[in-house]
Amino acid sequence: MADWNLPEERPASFDEHGWRIKIHPAEVKGAWHKKREWTQIVLLIVFLVLPWIRIGGEQALLLDVSRRQFEIFGLSLRAHNAPLLIFVLAIAGFGLFFVTAIWGRVWCGWACPQTVFVEAVYRRIERWVEGTAGERRSLQAAPWSVKKFLKKSIKWLAFLAVSLVITHSFLAYFVGTDVLAEMVRRAPAENWTSFLFIVISTGIILFDFGWFREQFCMIACPYGRFQSVLMDDQSMIVGYDEKRGEPRRGQVKPGDKQGDCVNCFRCVQVCPTGIDIRRGVQMECIACTACVDACDDVMTKMKRPTGLIRYSTLQELQATPDQQSKFKPGLHFAPRTIAYLAVITAAAIALTYFVSTQKDVDIQVLRGKGVPYQEITFEGQKAYLNQFFVEATNTSNEERRITVAIEDAPQGIAMMTSQTEFILRPGKTERIGFFIRFAQDTSKKDMEIELRFTDAKDPSLKIEKEIHLVGPLSRH
């Protein structure tokens, strides 16, 4: 029989020498469990299906860092507008800060891939193969036997299969489904880099979701580390109502009235991070609500009101019973939450502005470095050359065939280039050089001319750029 009185001086998942103690949380049923189960199923389906969904011919969510192509639900960002990613990241980051300030660790308990995969997939497999929490504990303590070897082998093979699926799906977000399909079709020897990447990623997922689990939340997760500074006493937490529960059964002093906690340790047994929520708010709590369901079940059986452990706020738990209703979790606008909202709004406005004003093709005409003009002889006459470069970027998802010409070319002015037409592939930038030749007499006139850029396939694309010609008598 396990001793559920947890040590005070260290987390329950470490022994006195610092070695890991594996936690086997007991199964729990209840209203919150049902809600979380459905949420996890929906999230798993979204995770697996999303890379295969197309919006406007592009993957709905693609973060291809190597090709610097980012597709975010219809928003296409390429290398040249990567700075816009700052706005996307600001919205996501400050959005998470805002959610944490109001609803606490709702991300950890409900939507974090670590929680969703471990709870919905890996623990489920573990229960199917090794049985209930008590049976798993006994199996772990038992000496090696054929039965134990078989159970462990089946479990880890199932874990491996699931980890491979997760790795491939995860990879699809970063390399795209087309590249992923190509990788899968090829033999490892043809594509060692991708193969090794998949092997290493699968190994990490297998290690983390199969074995490391709550240790990741407690030791490695950066969000878990700093979320406490994002919360205040009005943020939503899973908390134990000490005023109602104490003194718990077994700790009642003579003359005192026993509280509602019957000291059954059910809340401790179901906790996936192995803590006792009755000791107050703890960093290890991922707000998974398992203890809420467990305690509600006990309270129902004891014919007492549910909610001894519940979604609450520190303010509510510390208030007197008649004041508690004033401090229920909900939207509260402290200066910091207002600041988060302001940053999110500003980033969203900036992103919308830059995206809506972005043209399909961006063209810059740059003057060549070095001497401002060259003197030449053309058809027996003195003439001048100015060198320019065109830098054109295709920000659309379609190939462009761009033609460049001088608008209403004045007499004696001509473009000298081997290519007046060039192909711009989606998301790519091309740079072409050319000279403008003009005769001696034209150099005395106004030296501004206009270049016109068009796409034969898209009449709406017409970009004009003014350039200044520089000759010996030029005013420029």
Ligand code: SF4
């Ligand atoms: S489940 Fe409820 S009654 Fe049982 S020990 Fe936890 S808080 Fe007390």
Ligand code: SF4
């Ligand atoms: S204390 Fe409760 S809510 Fe927090 S991790 Fe444990 S079971 Fe989940």
